Amino acid sequence: MGLRVIDGVERKACSGCEFVYWGDYSIGVGGLVIRENKILLVKRAHDPGKGYWTNPGGYIEQLENIEETIQREVKEEAGITAKVNRIVALRDLPRQIHNVYIAFTMDYINGDPVPDGIESDEAGFYSLEEIEQMNVAPFTRWLVKIAFESADNGLQKDEITVLKDSLLFSI
Structure with a gap:
């Protein structure tokens, strides 16, 4: 591998x-499942964010499509079967490993919330009033607001995430 200028940018190649190293990327997804005016949240069992309540989500596997990923993550972390409805939010974090996070509203199909005991300690559907009293991660609070208001607002872009010393502070 050496360095070559490709499209005006010096890249490893x-x-x-003809191989070009385009960089490191990760794509995360989050599910916003609403049932009876309550949203599905899980309590994180490990860091980053241990002890915070968040929406279920995770990273896309190499040969898995986005829709399969979020449906799998919701099932794994919370025991809920849900179907993708639409994309409602996007977070773009260019850094050493460029991270893109896509949030979906999802239609509840069936199941009772059950944590997996690995990624989540607790799981349940919670009202906005209950969420106000919970230790919900700031980014998740923003996503919950979008999930309940997004029918009229379309796709929302995260403008609140702060990077400090290459670490993400929006759990």
Whole structure:
């Protein structure tokens, strides 16, 4: 691997073939499942964010499509079967490993909230009033607001996440 200018940017590239290293990326997804005017939340069992309540979510596997990923994550972390409705929010964090997070509203299909005991300690559907009294991560609070208000607002972009010393502070 050497350095070559491609599209006006110096990039790592193989000098013996056409391979170009485009960078490191991760794509995360989050599910916003509403049932009877309550939203599904899980309590994180490990860091980052241990002890915070968040919406279920995770990272896309290499050969998995986005819709399968979020449906799998909601089922794994909370025991709920839900179907993707639409994309409602996007967080874009360019950094050493460029992170994109896509939040979906989802239609509840069936199941009772059950934590997986690995990623989540607790799981349940909570009203906005209950959430006010809970230790909900700031980014999740923003997503909950979007989930309840997004029918008229369309796609929302996260403008509140703060990067400090390459660490994400919006759990």
